[in-house]
Amino acid sequence: MSKNVSEQLLEILIATGVKNIYGVTGDALNFFVKAIEKRDDANWIGFKHEGNASFAAFGDSESTGSLAVCAGTVGPGALHLINGLYNAKKARTPVIAITGQVPQIQQGTNYFQEVDLTKVYDDVCDYQAIIKTPEMAPRVILRAIQIAVSRKTVCRIELPADVAGMEAENEQMLRPIYNSDAILMPGNDSVKKAVEAINSAKTVAILAGHGCREARSEILDLSRKLKAPITHTLKATDIFDHDTENTVGLTGLIGNPTGYNAVMKCDLLLMLATDFPYTDFLPHDTETIQVDIREENIGNRTSVNIGIHSDVNTFVKALIPLVEEKTDDQFLSTLNEKFTKWKKSKLEEASPERDNEPLHPQIFTRYINEYASDDAIFTVETGTSAIWAAHHISFHTNRRIMGSFNHGSMAVGLPAAMGASMANPGREVWCISGDGAFNMAMQDFITAVRYNLPVKILILNNSQLSFVKLEMEEVGLAPALDALEQQNVNFADYARLCGGEGVRVEKAKDIENAIKMAKVSTKPFIIDAVVSSGELSLPPHIGLKEAVGFGTSKLKEVSQIISGDADQWDNLKKELKAFFD
Numbered sequence: 409m410s411k412n413v414s415e416q417l418l419e420i421l422i423a424t425g426v427k428n429i430y431g432v433t434g435d436a437l438n439f440f441v442k443a444i445e446k447r448d449d450a451n452w453i454g455f456k457h458e459g460n461a462s463f464a465a466f467g468d469s470e471s472t473g474s475l476a477v478c479a480g481t482v483g484p485g486a487l488h489l490i491n492g493l494y495n496a497k498k499a500r501t502p503v504i505a506i507t508g509q510v511p512q513i514q515q516g517t518n519y520f521q522e523v524d525l526t527k528v529y530d531d532v533c534d535y536q537a538i539i540k541t542p543e544m545a546p547r548v549i550l551r552a553i554q555i556a557v558s559r560k561t562v563c564r565i566e567l568p569a570d571v572a573g574m575e576a577e578n579e580q581m582l583r584p585i586y587n588s589d590a591i592l593m594p595g596n597d598s599v600k601k602a603v604e605a606i607n608s609a610k611t612v613a614i615l616a617g618h619g620c621r622e623a624r625s626e627i628l629d630l631s632r633k634l635k636a637p638i639t640h641t642l643k644a645t646d647i648f649d650h651d652t653e654n655t656v657g658l659t660g661l662i663g664n665p666t667g668y669n670a671v672m673k674c675d676l677l678l679m680l681a682t683d684f685p686y687t688d689f690l691p692h693d694t695e696t697i698q699v700d701i702r703e704e705n706i707g708n709r710t711s712v713n714i715g716i717h718s719d720v721n722t723f724v725k726a727l728i729p730l731v732e733e734k735t736d737d738q739f740l741s742t743l744n745e746k747f748t749k750w751k752k753s754k755l756e757e758a759s760p761e762r763d764n765e766p767l768h769p770q771i772f773t774r775y776i777n778e779y780a781s782d783d784a785i786f787t788v789e790t791g792t793s794a795i796w797a798a799h800h801i802s803f804h805t806n807r808r809i810m811g812s813f814n815h816g817s818m819a820v821g822l823p824a825a826m827g828a829s830m831a832n833p834g835r836e837v838w839c840i841s842g843d844g845a846f847n848m849a850m851q852d853f854i855t856a857v858r859y860n861l862p863v864k865i866l867i868l869n870n871s872q873l874s875f876v877k878l879e880m881e882e883v884g885l886a887p888a889l890d891a892l893e894q895q896n897v898n899f900a901d902y903a904r905l906c907g908g909e910g911v912r913v914e915k916a917k918d919i920e921n922a923i924k925m926a927k928v929s930t931k932p933f934i935i936d937a938v939v940s941s942g943e944l945s946l947p948p949h950i951g952l953k954e955a956v957g958f959g960t961s962k963l964k965e966v967s968q969i970i971s972g973d974a975d976q977w978d979n980l981k982k983e984l985k986a987f988f989d
Contacts, residue, residue, distance in 0.1 A: 413545050414439035416576035417506070417565065418450060420549050424557075424585050426477050428453050428468065428830050429506070430461040432488075434481025436508020439572040453830060453859060456851040458485050460823035462492025462505065463849075467827030469501040470810045471785055475557055476827065479506040482569070483521035486528075491817055493532050493562045498814035499643075500560040504552060505533075511570040512540065525566060534561040542574045546581040554585055592701055594718035594726060601714050602697050602723075603730045609676035609695065611739040612636040615659070617682025618643040619701065623721035627680065628653060630724050635737040637670040637744070639663075641684050642794065643813045646803035654740060656747045659689045661947050662795045666747040668948035674739070681720040683708055685814075689948075699723050754799050763916035766940040766982075769793075769868045771916060773800040775923040776838060776866065780807070784836040785828045787811060789821040789845040791875040793868050795945045797840045819848035822865060826852070829861040836927070839865040843894050844873045850899075854906040856932040864926040865934045867899050870941040878945070884960035886968055889975045899936035910934035942982030 411419070417440065421429075430453045433441045444452045455461040458480040469476035478493075480486045486507035496503040507529075509515070510522045526536055535555045537548035552563040606612055612634045620627055624647055631638050637656045640648040648655045657667035671677060672691050679698040683705040684690065690710040697714040698706050706715035716723060758774035773796045780786075783806035788797045790812050803809055810828065812820040825839040846867050856863055871894045877887045903910030909931045913922045919937075926933040968976045 411576045412439055412443070412573050413539065413542050413576050414567065414572045415443040415446075416545060416579075417549055417567070418443045418447065420546070420553065420582065421477060421504070422447070422450055423582075424553055425474055427451060429477045429479055430455060430464040430468070430827065431479030431506075432456070432458045432461060432481070432485055433479075434485050434508060436481045436510070436567065436569040436572065437479060437506070438569075440479070440506065440567065453855075455823075455855055457849075458488030459491050459819070460826075460849050460852040460855075462489040462503070463495060463820050463823035464492075464827035464830070465503050466492055466496040466499065466501060466820070467787060467810060467824030468831040469496065469503055469827075470499060470824070471808060471828040472831050473501075474831075475502045475504060475553065476831070477504045477506060481508040482510055483523040483525075486525050487523065490528070490532060491815075492820075492823070495812050495815040495817055495820060497532055497562045502556040502560050503562050504556055505529075505562065505564045507564060507566055508572075509566050509568040512568050513570070515568075525564070529564050532562055533564045534559055535563045537563065537565045539565065539567055539571055542571065542577040544578075545571075545576065546578045550581070550583065550585070557585055558588065591722055592717065592719045594699075594716050594723045598714065598716045598718070599723070599726050599730065602716065602727060605676060605695060605697060605714060606634065606678070606727075607732045609674075610736070611673075611675045612734075613670040613674035613677055614638045615671055615677060615679045615682055615684065616640045616644050616648055617680065617684060618647070619681025619720055620644060621647050623680070623724055624648070626721055626724040626728065630728055630731075633728060633731060633733045635734045635740045636678070637666075637674075637740050639667040639670045641682055641813075642798060642811075643809075644682070645798055646807055646809045649803040649807075650751060651802055651804055654744070656743045657750070658798060659948065660684070660686050661689075662798055662945070663689070663948040664747070664750050664799070665948045666743045666750060670743055679712075680724070685709060758800050760916050760919060764940075765914060766870070766938050767914070767916055767919070769796045769870075769937065769939040769943055770800050771919055772866055772868070772913075772923070772935070772937050772939070773797055773840065775920050776840070777801040779923050779927050780838055781836040782806060784808075784838055785810065785825075785832065787821045787825040787828065787837070787839045789839075789841040790816050790818050791842045791845060791873070792878070792943070792945060793821075793840045793842045793845070796868070818845040821845055822849045822856075822863075823852060825863045825865070826856050826859075826861050829856075829863050830859065837861075837863045839863055841865060841867050842874070843867055843869045843871065843896050843899075846899070847894065847896070850902070853903065853908065853932060853934070857907040860930075861932060862930050863932050864929070865932070866926075866937060867934060868937050868939050869896060869899065870939045870943070871896055872941040874941055874943070877941075881961040884964070886961055886964035886976065887979060889979060899934050903932065903934035906932075908932035908934065910936060912936040912938065914938045940982055942979070
């Protein structure tokens with residue numbers, strides 16, 4: 409029986425392991441969604457907004473390591489996909505975007521909904537398969553998938569409305585996608601140079617990135633031998649969590665002092681599989697060895713003395729038997745001791761006895777850490793919600809953390825949680841979100857209800873874009889409160905209106921029970937956590953520039969208060985109340 413181009417495309421995707429296609433349909437995708445309807449081994453997951461669909465595809469792929477697919481129709485629908493696709497690209501997770509296009513006879517005429525998607529998608533995609541004829545379809549479709557999988561990137565398949573229903577051709581071109589088992593080995597000279605440098609250094613620190621996932625045990629062995637503290641990036645929080653031996657925490661704006669000091673005060677820094685972007689939190693006059701599977705990352709953020717292009721696991725295995733074991737552990741033990749004190753202080757900050765209202769957000773993440781399953785997946789929004797998650801949730805054993813850690817977009821949390829839940833049925837999924845981010849994506853909460861996805865969503869509702877406020881203060885500005893304010897609905901009521909479940913929490917005594925309710929719920933569940941907008945989170949190191957910025961900001965706030973600005977006075981009172989509770 410003959411098949412059309414859309415059916416052929418779907419068969420190729422299914423053969424690659426794709427089960428779910430996240431998107432919003434339209435006329436150019438009619439034949440494609442009908443092809444899905446005929447199959448039992450593929451599902452169309454219909455979203456309210458294409459931007460959420462592409463973030464869901466990211467969540468699917470990031471949580472499984474497999475190819476995921478999103479789709480949107482011509483022009484406007486295809487444009488909506490782009491933000492989530494940039495998130496996938498920067499996270500290096502393989503995603504295919506299927507976009508419709510106006511009929512070829514109308515292309516180039518400024519036709520209704522026509523957009524030159526090849527130009528628009530040029531930056532986000534490593535390859536674009538523009539299907540002009542059925543004869544070329546199999547080859548370019550397979551090429552797009554092969555590139556997405558091999559490079560862990562984003563590719564696009566364009567399906568014009570008039571080609572989508574044409575009879576498929578060139579079935580003989582169909583083949584399995586090739587998965588390489590090749591390993592990039594370090595050069596002997598590079599390893600020798602690294603050994604000499606490490607042996608000569610009194611103190612060594614490790615900055616570990618997301619690429620260390622498959623090398624965790626080897627890096628721990630190296631850390632023990634070198635008495636080297638391990639600082640990690642946010643994306644590597646679920647590789648080297650707070651309870652991991654020799655781990656001293658995060659660096660960066662949402663890090664902690666020991667993570668920062670390990671990197672900045674060592675004699676030699678070993679950067680492993682990370683393109684950590686924040687140059688203010690990297691040393692520039694410390695001897696540095698950087699190991700990365702991507703050559704372009706070496707020396708990209710700070711000066712590097714020895715650059716090694718290699719798979720990190722292979723490099724560390726080669727290094728361990730060659731380096732001398734260090735006997736002086738004072739640098740490591742001092743940092744470990746201070747990190748233990750820091751963790752204790754975080755527990756005190758998250759004590760339910762701090763029952764002032766509005767509540768402290770840390771109390772919620774502390775209880776989630778206690779009750780979430782050992783293999784829970786957490787999606788974390790961009791903003792202060794990421795701080796409370798990183799500081800108060802231990803990503804031990806098989807827990808995972810996902811977010812927009814490279815792209816930095818808001819509105820990733822809910823849809824990525826939905827994609828992760830869809831791809832990992834039976835696994836517990838939590839979303840830690842601010843109110844601003846949830847407001848951007850909330851229309852697809854009802855989609856989670858439709859597909860029976862029991863995601864648990866904590867909304868830290870402080871009626872403010874609080875991380876943006878922190879950024880304003882850092883550069884010496886008094887907060888622009890009108891721009892920062894969020895007008896919110898009762899999110900628990902909204903959850904129930906959509907057919908899910910929810911609870912609003914305004915008192916500390918109700919927090920634990922709310923977390924328990926969310927955990928056992930079989931429906932999408934929202935915890936509307938009314939928290940203080942005055943909660944402060946300071947970076948691990950405040951230099952002169954930052955101190956001047958924050959000081960200037962407070963002086964300007966006081967000046968506006970003296971001039972009669974009641975909103976600034978209310979803002980300052982909230983900060984003081986949160987600080988002294």
